[in-house]
Amino acid sequence: MSKVQGGMKCVKYLLFIFNFIFWLSGSLVLAVGVWLRCDPDTDLLLGGDGAPDSFFIAVYILIGAGGLMMVVGFFGCFGAVRESQCLLSSFFACLLVIFGAEVAAGVFGFLNKEQIVEEVQKFYSSSIADHPNPTYNGSTIASMYHRVLHCCGGSTPDPALCPDTEEDTKDCLTAITDFFNEKLYIIGFVGIGVAGVMVLGMIFSMVLCCAIRNSREII
Numbered sequence: 225m226s227k228v229q230g231g232m233k234c235v236k237y238l239l240f241i242f243n244f245i246f247w248l249s250g251s252l253v254l255a256v257g258v259w260l261r262c263d264p265d266t267d268l269l270l271g272g273d274g275a276p277d278s279f280f281i282a283v284y285i286l287i288g289a290g291g292l293m294m295v296v297g298f299f300g301c302f303g304a305v306r307e308s309q310c311l312l313s314s315f316f317a318c319l320l321v322i323f324g325a326e327v328a329a330g331v332f333g334f335l336n337k338e339q340i341v342e343e344v345q346k347f348y349s350s351s352i353a354d355h356p357n358p359t360y361n362g363s364t365i366a367s368m369y370h371r372v373l374h375c376c377g378g379s380t381p382d383p384a385l386c387p388d389t390e391e392d393t394k395d396c397l398t399a400i401t402d403f404f405n406e407k408l409y410i411i412g413f414v415g416i417g418v419a420g421v422m423v424l425g426m427i428f429s430m431v432l433c434c435a436i437r438n439s440r441e442i443i
Contacts, residue, residue: 239428243300250293257287375399
């Protein structure tokens, strides 16, 4: 027999529906992380030896968070159906830990966003310095950046590096900034959406957990 009655029964099913949505959110976060890691353009720019790994660290955190969210969402669904105080308390604690880790990672990423872009820009600039006249045959780091980002040169387009470039081609430092800002914004928006969902989950789980405890005391 169900331990909760009336309005709390509604909360129970709301929590179950929430956890299913949370599980789906986890699969979405996992999919976005895998997409960012396996994106051919990103892999070409940062997959070589000596390339900065700050961006991929953020992506790996996203993948780990997505997988953990799927596991926690499953146990949250089970706890809501079974009306288990222990499982719901554990679910609340897991959400709190994930929420705290996500906030910390978000603050870290926001504070180091410019550093990530600067590291990639320095990596590109060093490739030009090492190869004053790189051949545009796809075999050098500079040529990969030119091909993927449709750019040429450092702070200004340099026809010597890519003679076939068009007049309106952007310089690579600007193109790198635009490219990674777009990727980091995707991570940021996904993180904000997931954080909002987690706050709702913590509220529902705590309300249901208290209702189960009160019903036991009455009995």
